[in-house]
Structure formats: structure tokens, C-alpha cells
Amino acid sequence: MTDLAAVQSSSPSTRISADMWRAAWMVTSIFMLSNSPTPLYVVWQSRFGFSSGMLTVIFALYIVGLLGTLLVAGQLSDRYGRKWIIVPGILAALVACGLFATASSIVTLAIGRLLTGMAVGAIVSAGMAAVADLGGFERRRQAALLASVAMVLGAGLGPLLAGTAAQELTKPIVTVFGIEFLVLLSALIIALRLPIGRPAKTGSVRLHLPSVPAKNLWHVACGVGVFGPGITGTSFVLALGPSLLARLLQVRSPLLAGGMACAMFLTATSIQIAARRLSLRTIFAGGTTATTMSMVALCVAVHASSVTFLIAAALFAGAGQGLGQLGGLTLIGLHVPDTRRAEAIAVMNIGGYLPAGLLPVLTGYAIDFLGLANGATGFAVALALIALGLGGMVFRSLRYERK
Numbered sequence: 001m002t003d004l005a006a007v008q009s010s011s012p013s014t015r016i017s018a019d020m021w022r023a024a025w026m027v028t029s030i031f032m033l034s035n036s037p038t039p040l041y042v043v044w045q046s047r048f049g050f051s052s053g054m055l056t057v058i059f060a061l062y063i064v065g066l067l068g069t070l071l072v073a074g075q076l077s078d079r080y081g082r083k084w085i086i087v088p089g090i091l092a093a094l095v096a097c098g099l100f101a102t103a104s105s106i107v108t109l110a111i112g113r114l115l116t117g118m119a120v121g122a123i124v125s126a127g128m129a130a131v132a133d134l135g136g137f138e139r140r141r142q143a144a145l146l147a148s149v150a151m152v153l154g155a156g157l158g159p160l161l162a163g164t165a166a167q168e169l170t171k172p173i174v175t176v177f178g179i180e181f182l183v184l185l186s187a188l189i190i191a192l193r194l195p196i197g198r199p200a201k202t203g204s205v206r207l208h209l210p211s212v213p214a215k216n217l218w219h220v221a222c223g224v225g226v227f228g229p230g231i232t233g234t235s236f237v238l239a240l241g242p243s244l245l246a247r248l249l250q251v252r253s254p255l256l257a258g259g260m261a262c263a264m265f266l267t268a269t270s271i272q273i274a275a276r277r278l279s280l281r282t283i284f285a286g287g288t289t290a291t292t293m294s295m296v297a298l299c300v301a302v303h304a305s306s307v308t309f310l311i312a313a314a315l316f317a318g319a320g321q322g323l324g325q326l327g328g329l330t331l332i333g334l335h336v337p338d339t340r341r342a343e344a345i346a347v348m349n350i351g352g353y354l355p356a357g358l359l360p361v362l363t364g365y366a367i368d369f370l371g372l373a374n375g376a377t378g379f380a381v382a383l384a385l386i387a388l389g390l391g392g393m394v395f396r397s398l399r400y401e402r403k
Contacts, residue, residue, distance in 0.1 A: 022190045023131045024150035026086065029187040030123040031154025032161070033093050033180050034062070034116055035238060037100060037109075038261050039163035039254040040173060042242045050106050052243060052372070056364030058110050059239040063357035065117025070125060070346050072207055077126035082196045086130065089122025090188045097184060101177035124151075130196050152269040156262035159238075163258020172254070210346040216336045220344055222397060223328020224351035225390035226287040229383055230320030233294050234264060235356040236379060237314045240364065248372050249305050256307070264314040268322035275323060281398045283327040288391025291320030295384035302376045320387070324352075359383065 037044075041055055050058075069089075077085045092115045099112035128147040135146075161179065165172035212220050242257040271290075275283050294316035301309035328348050336344040359379065367375030 017134065019134045019194060020131055020146060023127065023134055023194060023196075024146045026090070026187040026191055027123055027127045027131070027147060027150040028154035028157070029183045030089065030093055030119050030127070031151050032158040032183060033097060034120050034158060035155050035261055035265075036158035036162045036176060036180060037113070038159040038238050039166050039242055039258040040176070041239075042246050042252070042254070042257075043166065043173065044103065044109060045243070048106055048109075051364070052240065052367040052375075053361070053365035054106065055243070056239050056361040058106070058113050059235070060357040060361050061110050061113040062117040062120075063235075063353050065114040065119075066121045066124075067117075067350055067353055067357075069118045069121025070349060071209065073122050074125040074129075074210075074346060075207055077129060082126040082130040082133065083191060083194075085122045085126035086191045087188070089119045089126070090184055090191055092116075092122070093119035094181060094184050094188070097177045097181045101174050101181070103173075130194065133196060134194070149269065152265050156265040159258035159261035161258070163253075163255040163261075166254030166258075210344075210350070212344050212347050213336070216332075216344060218397065219331040219335045220328070220348050220351070222284065222331055222394045223324065223348045225394045226284045226291075226387075227321065227324030227328045227348065228352040228355050229291045229387035229390065230287055230317065230322070230324040231352045232356045232359050232383055233291050233317035234268070234314075234321045236298075236360050236363065236383075237261065237264060237317055239360045240367075240376070241310070241314065244302070244310060244372065244376065245307070248302060248376075249307055249310065251307055260311055260314045263311070264318035267315045267318035268325075271319045271322040272326045275326060280327055280330060281395055283323050283330070284391065284394050284398065287320050287323030287327060288387050288395070290316045290323060291387040291391075292384045294320055295380040295387070298380040299377055302373050302380075 041059075044050075045055055073085050073089075096112040096115035096119065099108050099115070103109050103112065128151070131147040131150070158180075162172070162176045165176045169175055238261060241260060242254070245251045245253065245257055271286075275286065278286075294313045297309045297313035297316055300306060301313055329345065332344045332348065359382070363375055363379040366378055369375075370378070
């Protein structure tokens with residue numbers, strides 16, 4: 001979500017302050033919760049007996065909460081202050097944590113996922129902005145990099161913690177979310193004490209849907225064209241990866257499921273750092289290629305019962321998401337005016353997360369009717385064709401883009 005183009009273009013400055021580290025910890029704590037349920041879905045599915053379709057619906061409610069919050073959180077944060085968004089976001093995460101720890105029904109899990117998405121939407125907008133606010137103009141580069149690392153670190157640590165606990169403990173759920181609860185409490189204390197002032201703007205805010213200047217529509221569309229398929233691939237791994245391991249590949253290792261998700265997000269951030277100096281056409285072509293290779297690896301994994309190829313599919317999906325995000329944010333940073341940049345980023349994320357929520361849900365129900373192998377293969381073929389089609393159009397449209 002962080003504008004890595006700003007990281008690339010700004011100059012080095014002073015060291016990261018203690019307050020910036022504390023603000024980054026808030027980001028990490030929320031993203032730890034966001035993906036912690038991934039290795040535990042198999043446990044809940046066995047306990048409550050819900051279908052693959054229902055599992056993907058529960059997962060998609062996270063995206064519903066995230067998108068709904070993104071529509072308004074940034075505007076409210078800019079007008080009334082970061083704390084007015086961060087603190088309710090952390091409180092929502094604490095409630096979600098309690099619901100996961102004591103879940104006794106599908107409804108409880110669904111509400112927990114919805115609240116988690118709302119918490120992530122709040123921290124993506126206001127929490128990351130707080131890191132930048134505390135850094136100031138002279139530390140824009142450090143603030144952007146710190147916020148990006150904090151997000152990916154949390155997204156990877158959550159499933160790794162849950163997978164380890166599920167592997168080693170007889171009752172992992174209470175332990176995992178007990179630890180998460182303490183982590184979130186520390187973030188709440190930090191949020192209440194951080195010296196984040198109220199913005200200079202006064203008066204009431206008039207809420208509106210995020211929009212993009214007409215001349216910049218194609219810049220945002222290019223980002224969506226590659227970022228959307230990439231994040232749809234990572235969403236599939238998060239939602240159905242553990243089920244593929246357990247039901248199709250006969251590998252019931254929560255640690256492997258959590259480690260696979262962790263490695264996927266580490267790949268996403270590593271590829272961004274490695275590719276930040278490449279041309280935009282190369283970055284977008286790499287994103288399209290990685291997403292397509294992920295779907296090829298998924299097909300091989302399903303039909304050859306190969307854990308190795310499933311892990312490869314996850315790593316390629318992470319690379320596809322990372323490169324699509326990097327290219328989209330770079331285009332926005334180069335061409336969209338500062339006064340509309342946050343809205344443009346919101347539009348790109350909404351365009352990417354919509355298919356990331358819808359396609360895995362459709363696949364979940366297809367699996368219920370057609371079987372796991374056929375449903376997963378259908379998803380892989382469809383997403384590969386979409387990625388190649390959109391990626392080809394993006395590549396051709398950027399032939400005059402020199403940066």
C-alpha cells in the first residue's frame with residue numbers, strides 16, 4: 001500500500017526516530033492479526049463442518065470490511081486526526097481477536113473477519129500516514145520503507161505464529177489469539193501516547209467516493225491490470241492453500257501452511273526492493289509473468305500432488321502481487337497530483353481487492369460442486385488468461401513510458 005516510488009526518489013536523511021518505530025509497531029500488530037487465521041481454517045472447518053464455498057465467504061468478509069473502511073478512513077483521518085481512526089481500528093481488532101479465540105459458530109468467525117478487515121483499513125490509511133507524519137519531510141524515504149516493511153512483516157509473522165502453535169499445541173487457537181491480544185494491547189497503549197497532532201484543516205468533511213482525474217485514469221488502470229490478478233493469486237493461497245495441502249495433497253501441517261503464507265509475503269516485499277530501479281514496462285511484464293507462472297505451478301501441484309509446486313505457486317503469486325503493486329504505485333507517484341494521490345491509490349486498491357474477494361469465493365463454491373482438483377484448475381486457468389490479457393494491454397500501452 002506504500003508508495004515505493006517515493007521511497008525510490010527521495011534522498012537519504014537522518015535516522016528513524018523512536019516514535020516512528022512505535023507507529024510502525026501498530027501497523028505490524030494489525031497485520032499480524034489479518035493473516036493469523038490462515039493455518040487455522042482447516043481446524044475450524046473440521047470443527048464446524050462448513051464447505052469450501054463458505055470458507056471463502058468468511059475470508060472475503062475481510063476484504064469487504066477493508067474496502068468499506070478504505071472508502072472513508074483516509075478522508076476522516078486527514079480531517080480529524082490519525083488517532084480518531086487508529087484507536088477505533090485497534091479496538092475493532094481486539095474484539096475480533098476475542099471472537100476468534102472463543103469462536104463457537106460460523107457467524108462468530110464471519111464477524112471476526114469483517115472486524116479484522118475494518119481494522120486493517122484503518123491502519124492502512126491512518127496508521128501508515130502516522131509513520132510518515134512522525135518522520136516529517138526530511139525522513140520521507142525512511143518512513144515509507146519502514147511502513148512497507150512493517151506491513152509485510154506483520155502479514156508474514158501472523159500465519160507463521162499460528163502455524164507453529166497449531167503444529168505444536170493441542171489447543172492452539174486460544175494461545176494464538178491470546179498472544180495477538182497482548183500484542184494489540186501494546187499497540188493501543190502506543191496509539192494513545194504517540195504525539196500525533198490534529199491536522200491544520202478545520203470544519204466538517206464531505207465524504208465522497210475515491211476518484212481519479214480523467215487524465216490519470218489509464219495510469220491507475222495499468223496498476224489494476226497487473227496488481228489485481230497478482231493479489232487475487234495471493235488471496236487464493238491464503239483462503240484455500242491450507243485446504244489444498246490437507247485434502248488434496250494429504251499434508252496436514254499447519255506450520256507448512258503458515259510458513260508458505262509467510263514466505264509469500266516476504267517474496268512480495270523482496271521483489272519490490274530488487275526491481276525498484278527497473279523500467280515500468282519491465283516491472284509490469286515481470287508481474288504478469290509471475291502471476292501466470294503461479295497459476296501454472298498451481299495446476300501442476302494439483303494434478304501431480306506436489307507440495308513443492310504449491311509452494312512455488314505461492315512464491316510466484318507473492319512476486320506477481322509485489323511487482324503489480326510497485327508498478328501501479330510508481331505510475332501514480334509519477335503522474336497523479338499530490339492532492340489526488342491518496343484517492344488514486346485507494347481506487348487502485350479497490351480495483352485489485354474486488355476480484356481478490358470475488359474469484360476465490362466463486363472458486364470455493366466451484367470446488368463444492370466440481371471437486372477440489374477441478375475447481376482449483378478452473379481458477380488457475382481463468383486467472384492466467386486474465387493476467388495475460390490485461391498484462392499484454394498494459395505492456396503495449398506503456399510503450400512510450402520511459403521511466
